[in-house]
Amino acid sequence: xxxxxxxxxxxxxxxxxxxxxxxxxxxxxxxxxxxxxxxxxxxxxxxxxxxxxxxxxxxxxxxxxxxxxxxxxxxxxxxxxxxxxxxxxxxxxxxxxxxxxxxxxxxxxxxxxxxxxxxxxxxxxxxxxxxxxxxxxxxxxxxxxxxxxxxxxxxxxxxxxxxxxxxxxxxxxxxxxxxxxxxxxx
Numbered sequence: 001x002x003x004x005x006x007x008x009x010x011x012x013x014x015x016x017x018x019x020x021x022x023x024x025x026x027x028x029x030x031x032x033x034x035x036x037x038x039x040x041x042x043x044x045x046x047x048x049x050x051x052x053x054x055x056x057x058x059x060x061x062x063x064x065x066x067x068x069x070x071x072x073x074x075x076x077x078x079x080x081x082x083x084x085x086x087x088x089x090x091x092x093x094x095x096x097x098x099x100x101x102x103x104x105x106x107x108x109x110x111x112x113x114x115x116x117x118x119x120x121x122x123x124x125x126x127x128x129x130x131x132x133x134x135x136x137x138x139x140x141x142x143x144x145x146x147x148x149x150x151x152x153x154x155x156x157x158x159x160x161x162x163x164x165x166x167x168x169x170x171x172x173x174x175x176x177x178x179x180x181x182x183x184x185x186x
Contacts, residue, residue: 026173027173027177027179030165030170030173030174030177030179031177031179033161033165034161034165034174034179034180034181034182037157037158037161037182038100038101038180038182038183040054040153040154040157040158040182041054041055041056041101041104041154041182041185042054042055042056042057042097044057044152045152045153045154045156045157047153047156052148052151052152052153052154053148053151053152054152054154055101055104055149055152055154055185056094056104058145058146058148058149058152059090059094059104059108059145059149060091060094061141061145062115062142062145062146062149063087063090063091063111065138065141065142065145066083066087066111066115066118066142067084067087068134068138069083069115069118069119069122069135069138069142070083070084070118072122072127072131072134072135072138073118073121073122075131076122076125076127078118078121078122078125079121080118082114082117082118083111083114083115083117083118085114086107086110086111086112086113086114086115087111087115089107089110089111090104090107090108090111092107093107100180100182100183101154101158101182101183101184101185102183102184102185102186103183104185105184105185105186108185115142119139119142122135123135149185152185154184154185155184155185155186158182158183158184159184161181161182162181165181
């Protein structure tokens with residue numbers, strides 16, 4: 001016990017306690033903040049007091065609208081396989097909640113390209129009045145979902161986090177503790 005009464009040892013132990021508690025606190029706070037920003041992809045981002053539609057929700061709705069578009073296309077013998085495969089891959093990516101937004105964006109890009117091809121093919125097809133009306137409604141819904149994705153505020157929240165999170169010494173703490181930063185949907 002005499003050892004602990006030595007002033008040098010007491011100062012050293014105090015410094016050790018301060019360093020360890022600071023390290024743990026930074027790790028917990030930074031992890032929590034990064035997780036909250038990343039969750040905005042699935043839960044929505046609060047902008048000016050209102051929660052915007054989550055990107056994941058709009059993507060899911062877009063897949064549902066595309067499925068209905070495929071039903072119309074099937075009636076006219078149009079190829080829907082690529083779009084259906086893209087929708088399925090996008091749904092699987094969304095289902096893995098630990099997927100980063102950039103990986104989901106890759107699936108969305110492939111799906112969206114196939115969806116645009118199908119929309120174009122349907123636009124050049126002589127549709128019945130009923131299917132023409134359904135197509136118009138679905139195109140409006142699809143456009144609304146695309147606009148909701150663009151206006152979600154998710155990428156802006158990630159950018160704001162990264163402006164702070166990539167500064168010294170925050171970035172070094174994140175690297176030291178292997179804290180995963182959120183990625184943009186781009």
